[in-house]
Amino acid sequence: MGELEGSAPPSAAQPVFDLDAIVHDNEQWRATFDVGALQVQPTKQAVILTCMDSRYPAMSIVGFKLGEAHMIRNAGGRATDDAIRSLIISAHALGTRACIVIHHTDCGLFGQTNDNLRSRVKSATGQSAAHIDFLPFADLEESVRDDVEQIRACRFLPEGYEVVGMIYDVRTGLVIPVDTPHHDA
Numbered sequence: 001m002g003e004l005e006g007s008a009p010p011s012a013a014q015p016v017f018d019l020d021a022i023v024h025d026n027e028q029w030r031a032t033f034d035v036g037a038l039q040v041q042p043t044k045q046a047v048i049l050t051c052m053d054s055r056y057p058a059m060s061i062v063g064f065k066l067g068e069a070h071m072i073r074n075a076g077g078r079a080t081d082d083a084i085r086s087l088i089i090s091a092h093a094l095g096t097r098a099c100i101v102i103h104h105t106d107c108g109l110f111g112q113t114n115d116n117l118r119s120r121v122k123s124a125t126g127q128s129a130a131h132i133d134f135l136p137f138a139d140l141e142e143s144v145r146d147d148v149e150q151i152r153a154c155r156f157l158p159e160g161y162e163v164v165g166m167i168y169d170v171r172t173g174l175v176i177p178v179d180t181p182h183h184d185a
């Protein structure tokens with residue numbers, strides 16, 4: 001995969017997807033496919049909660065390979081109710097016992113406000129999104145700390161569940177741990 005070599009966006013008049021091309025791309029994926037025997041339980045018993053950003057593969061930036069960790073991705077990598085739902089299932093049904101929260105530089109949610117995002121939705125669709133909290137943030141370390149705390153506070157995760165926080169720099173590839181106050185549940 002070439003850095004900064006992503007294809008140009010299609011024009012607005014064209015559909016995004018070409019199903020024949022997708023089927024063809026899948027043939028290429030299958031040409032070297034050798035992971036059909038992996039087990040469903042992640043072997044490193046870990047979960048990564050991170051942003052949906054298209055510029056980094058969540059696993060490999062922290063050294064995980066296919067089959068080793070669960071990936072939960074959403075806008076910002078925030079500890080939403082649905083992210084926590086996934087963590088609970090991951091822990092109790094599939095044996096994970098630790099989560100890394102990774103937020104990143106140049107995030108699309110950084111510096112946004114709910115008002116701004118709601119007015120974009122309103123002007124594009126005419127619909128009110130006043131009830132949606134888009135969870136924007138203005139301080140990257142603080143957002144990591146908040147989400148680490150949110151997960152640590154979850155009473156449905158197992159005893160001894162480990163949660164750490166990190167920041168990923170999309171320009172350099174560097175991952176920096178974020179100090180989070182530890183306290184026992």
Ligand SMILES: [Zn+2]
Nearest residue numbers: 051053107108
């Ligand atoms: Zn992001």
